[in-house]
Amino acid sequence: MSVSTADIKRINPLIPIRGKITKIVQETPDVKTFHVTTLDGQKPFIPLPGQLAMFSIPQVGEAMFSITSQGPHHLEMSIKEVGQLTRFLHEVEEGQECGIRGPYGNGFPIDYCKGKDLLFIGGGIGLAPVRSLINYCVENRKDFGKLTVVYGARSYADLVFKEDLFENWPKMENMEVFVTIDRPEEGWNGHVGFVPAYVEELNFSPMVTITCGPPIMIKFVLQSLAKMGFNDKDVITTLEMRMKCGIGKCGRCNIGSCYVCLDGPVFTLEQLKLLPPEY
Amino acid sequence: MNQHTVKMRELARELLSSGQVSLVLGWEKGNLWYKSPPVFISRVEDVEKLIFDEFCHNNLAKYLMDLVHHSGKIAVFVKGCDSRAINRLLQDNQIKREKLYIIGVPCPGLKDPDDAVGKKQGAEVKNSAKCATCSYPNPVVYDALLWETVPVNTTKAPVEELIAKLDSMTPDERYAYWTEQFSRCIRCFACRNVCPACNCRECCFDQAEPDWLGKANNLSENQFMQMTRAMHVAGRCIECGECERVCPMNIPLMAINKKVARDIAELFGECAAGLDLEKRPPLGHFDLNDPEKFM
C-alpha cells in the first residue's frame, strides 16, 4: 500500500509544541470538546479533515485524538473519558497548558468526495472524526452534492454536538440530519432504534459514505450498506489502534504492513478487505 | 536412542492412543544438539519427537497455566524440580490435579548448554550449575515413575560459595555487588516468564494503572523489579534455576533466591517449597509459633 503522507519535515517530530486549552465544551456526561491554540493564540497546525493530533498533558500522558473541527485560530478535539490522560483532561479548566504535535495520518479523500452526494453515519463519540469532514463540506458547500447525516447514541444525553445536529446542519441547504437514540425516553419525539437498522429503514441509494462509531455498530452498518448495494470503494471508515509516535516508527499500530498513524486512520472498505481480517 | 527416550515414547503413545490424555508435554530435539526445547504432542504419530537427554532444561509445569481451559487430560513429564512446581501450582489453585497425568523422570543432572556452544556433538560439556545445588532430583509427585530413582548429590555447589562470599561482605560491598549485577538487566522478563512461581494472572510489572514499574531502563527501576520479584517468590521458589539459566545477561539470580530460601528456613524451619502438598508456604499462612523478632 502506498504511503500517502506528505513529506513533512519538522525540527523534531516527536517533541510537542506548547499549547493552551482555551475553551472546554461539555458535550455529554463523559465527552468534552477541547479548543486548543498555541501559547500566542494561533492554530498549532493546519490539519486536513480526518487527520489526527498527539495531544498531551506532559506530566500525565500523551495520546492520539482525531481533530473534530478547527477555527481560524484553534483546533478542536472531542474526548471521551476512558483512561488516565482523558480522566485528567476532564478535570482541567480553561487556560490549562498542554503539548500538541501533528497533524498525523492521511485524512479523508476530499477530492474523491467532491461533487458527490455524501452520507455520513456516526455512532456515539464516532461522530467526532466524521464531523471534521461534515464541517469542511458545510464550509465549502458548493463543492459537494446533497449531505445526509445519520447519527445515534445510547440516549439523548449521550448525543454529541447537539447544536450542529439540531440547529446548524438542518438549516443548511440540501442537507438532511437523522438522529436516533437506542431506547425510548421521556421528552424524546425523534426516532428510536439502533443506527444500522435506521440506515436500512431510510433505504438510501448507493453513494459515498463515511462512517465511524463503535466496532459493533460499524460491523452492522457495513452489512446494511452491502444489502443496499453500496460499493466497497465508496464506503469510508476510520480505524483506531494504540499509538505512541504518530510517525510510523514505534511499531504498535500496524495492521498488516500498514501503519494506522501514517497510512490511516482513513480507509475505504475496499482497502480494509485487502488487510488482515484482525490486527 | 537412549532407553529413557524409548520409555517416554512408549508411555506417551499408550496414553494418547487409549484416549487417557489428549495432550502430552515433553521435550524434543531441534536444530542444535545442545538444546531440547518443549514440545506439545496431541497426535500419536508425533510421539516420535519426544526425547530425554541432558539438555531437557525447560520446566514444563509453567505451560499448565496456559492450558487451564484445555479440554481433556494432559500428560506432563516432570523432573524433580519440575514436580515441585506442580505441587506449588496445585497449592495456589492454578491447576487441577484431576486434569493431569504426571510422569516422573528421575533426573541425573543436566549439562550446561552455554558450555556446549561451538563444540561438536558428543564433546565434553560442563554440568549445569543449577543442577549442582539440587537436593530433589527425584519427582515428588507423579502418576507414573518412568525409571529408577537417582542418588542425591551432596557436594557443595558454586552458588553456595557465592552466597558465602556475599554473606562475608559488608552491606556496602554487597550493595555494590548487586548494583553491578542489576545494572545489566535489560528487562526482557525472561526470568519472570519462565518462572513457575510467577503465576499471577496479571503481573504488577505489566499494570499500566498505576504503573508501579516505570518503563525506563535504569538501575533504580531494575533493582525495584528484581527485588520485588525475589521477595514475591520467596518461600514459593522451587529452586529450578530456570531464571538464571534463561537470563541473557548472566545475572546470578539463584544467589538471591537461594539466600532468601535459606533465610526463610532459618526463621521458620525447613520448608522447601512444593515438597508437600499439605504444607503451606511459610509466608503464605500464619502460625502462632512464627518468629516475631521483626515486630
Add this chain to the structure above:
Amino acid sequence: MKTIVKSRLAELLQTMAQDFRVLVPVKSETVSQFVPWQEGLTVNLEGNTVLPPKDIFFPQTEKMYKFKVKGSSVDIEEFAEDVQKQVIFGIRSCDMQSIDCLDKVFLTKGYEDTFYKTKRDKTLLVALACTKPQDTCFCESLGLNPLEASGADIQVYDLGDALGFVAKTPEGEELLAKYASLFTEVNAVPQKVEGFNLKAEVAGIPEKLAKMFDHPIWDEVSQKCLGCGACAYLCPTCHCFDISGNVKADQGYKFRCWDCCMFSEYTRMAGGHNPRPSKKERVRNRFMHKLYYFQERYGQLLCTGCGRCIAKCPVGMDITAIIEKIKEAEV
C-alpha cells in the same frame, strides 16, 4: 592491503580514541556488547556480541524532552544533545544489515527521526569479516556476505596474526589515511568463511505468508513461546519503542524506550481493549513483521540471520525452523 598486527590493535584504537568516540565489541562473563574503547580493554574478535549494537543509535532508554509544571502552565524544553563523532569497530555483516533496516525505519517514509539521525550521521562503520560462523548464524541464507558488509566505510579482514583494512567509502579512505603511519602495506588474501550450521530458505516466504494470516501454524508456533522480550531486545533489527514519562513533584521528562510486541500491554488501548489479546496474535505479528510486512513496506526482510534469538530464547524458538514450517505448510 593495509595491515596491522593484532598485538598493535590497541594502539590503533587508542590513537583513534583521541579523535573519535570508538566503540568496540568486548566479551566477559558479565558483558558481551559494544562499549566505548578505553585503555586496557580486550577487543573480542571471536564471534558476535550477545547484545546487538543497535543501542548506539537507538538507546534502550533515551530522554526526549523535559517539562516543568506550574499551576496550569507547562514548560517544554528539549534536551541539548552533544553527539561526538564516533567509530564503531568490529561490526559484523549481520549487524551492518540491521543498520540498513533501522535506517529505513527511522530515516524514510515521510519523517526523519531526529534522535536516531543525529547519532547515525556522526558514525563511521568499520566492519569485521566473519570467517567462523557461530552455531546459530545463518546470514548467508539471507543473502548476506559474512566477509563483506554492505554499507561499511572500512572492511577489516582477519589475516591470522594481523588484521587487514580496506576502505570502502571516501570517509573510510580518509580515516585510514589519518592513521597511515600505524599500518604496513602487505599483499594478503583474506580467509574464506567456514560452513554454516543453520540454513533457511527464505525465497517465496513473504509471498506465502501473505496467504497465511489465518493458518493453524500460528497456534502451533506460539504454543511454547513464553511471551518474554529476550528475542526482541537481543534482535539487532527490532526497533519498536514506547514513549513514557518520569515525573517528580512539578517537573519531569519524557523518554522513549525499547518495547516489545510480545508484551501484553503493547497494543492494549485506554479502556482495556486489546486487538492482540493472546500470544498467538503476538507471535504471528512478530514473524509476519519480520518475514512479510517489513518486506512489503521496505523491500527487505527484518531479519539478518545473526541468530541471537535462537541462541537465547528460553524455550528454543528457532526462526529457521519456523521458516521451514512456513515453507512446508499447506495453504
